[in-house]
Amino acid sequence: MAMAYLGSKKANSAALMSSPSPSPHQRILTQDELKKIAAYKAVEFVESGMVLGLGTGSTAKHAIDRIGELLQQGKLSNIVGIPTSTMTHEQALSLGIPLSDLDNHPVLDLAIDGADEVDPDMNLVKGRGGSLLREKMIEGCCKKFVVIVDESKLVDYVGGSGLAMPVEIVPFCWKFTAQKLQSLFEEAGCVAKLRTSPENGKPFVTDNGNFIIDLYFKKDIGDLKAAGDAILRLAGVVEHGMFLDMATTLIVAGELGVTVRHKC
Numbered sequence: 001m002a003m004a005y006l007g008s009k010k011a012n013s014a015a016l017m018s019s020p021s022p023s024p025h026q027r028i029l030t031q032d033e034l035k036k037i038a039a040y041k042a043v044e045f046v047e048s049g050m051v052l053g054l055g056t057g058s059t060a061k062h063a064i065d066r067i068g069e070l071l072q073q074g075k076l077s078n079i080v081g082i083p084t085s086t087m088t089h090e091q092a093l094s095l096g097i098p099l100s101d102l103d104n105h106p107v108l109d110l111a112i113d114g115a116d117e118v119d120p121d122m123n124l125v126k127g128r129g130g131s132l133l134r135e136k137m138i139e140g141c142c143k144k145f146v147v148i149v150d151e152s153k154l155v156d157y158v159g160g161s162g163l164a165m166p167v168e169i170v171p172f173c174w175k176f177t178a179q180k181l182q183s184l185f186e187e188a189g190c191v192a193k194l195r196t197s198p199e200n201g202k203p204f205v206t207d208n209g210n211f212i213i214d215l216y217f218k219k220d221i222g223d224l225k226a227a228g229d230a231i232l233r234l235a236g237v238v239e240h241g242m243f244l245d246m247a248t249t250l251i252v253a254g255e256l257g258v259t260v261r262h263k264c
């Protein structure tokens with residue numbers, strides 16, 4: 001599917017394009033091909049001997065495949081991966097990537113992960129795959145955090161896609177917590193919904209045994225730090241999916257090429 005930049009995102013990104021526009025004869029890339037392009041670009045930052053945070057999702061999967069390939073080819077060595085989900089753990093194991101955890105490696109050199117939304121300040125929404133807690137724990141310990149997205153993930157403000165901003169909560173009295181979350185953002189027209197499994201309609205359960213409440217906003221919620229702090233003050237909340245001021249590098253793949261932006 002073809003995608004286009006809109007408004008400020010176009011101006012922002014066009015200045016950073018690192019490859020030329022496609023000729024009229026080039027076919028339009030699929031969203032998955034764009035994800036792969038961003039992922040491969042990110043793996044160029046990986047060096048032998050690094051402790052790496054391995055993200056979760058369809059974009060991060062391409063990066064992990066590439067790391068596995070480079071290890072097998074002997075082009076990378078002595079890598080230690082810290083997976084952000086059981087799914088990534090299994091993928092990395094199948095590729096022969098040596099794994100560890102935060103207990104043994106509390107400081108990471110680099111993490112590579114996708115995102116659900118990226119705003120102009122490189123604030124992120126993550127967790128539509130349900131892995132936000134482990135991702136935030138691991139990506140908060142990285143010297144560099146490289147975020148990889150196709151251009152459809154760029155938004156003017158957090159929540160601007162109209163899709164979910166996930167919050168991981170304890171299962172105990174989840175309706176109570178969902179109601180509290182919705183009330184926090186009444187002015188932004190927030191609707192809070194329990195995430196359920198499409199297969200059986202039962203609550204989706206995270207790797208940590210928790211539930212996810214998806215928040216949908218009709219308007220910009222404004223001060224993200226204040227919003228995040230208010231969410232975390234609710235006793236049933238474990239973590240929210242806003243990753244504020246965490247990304248150090250953003251790689252965006254789009255129809256016009258790949259951009260690499262480093263946060264100052």
Ligand SMILES: O=C[C@H](O)[C@H](O)[C@H](O)COP(=O)(O)O
Nearest residue numbers: 057058059114127129130131
């Ligand atoms: O919980 C999932 C993660 O935060 C993913 O990184 C995020 O949902 C982006 O996933 P994808 O690359 O599949 O769009």
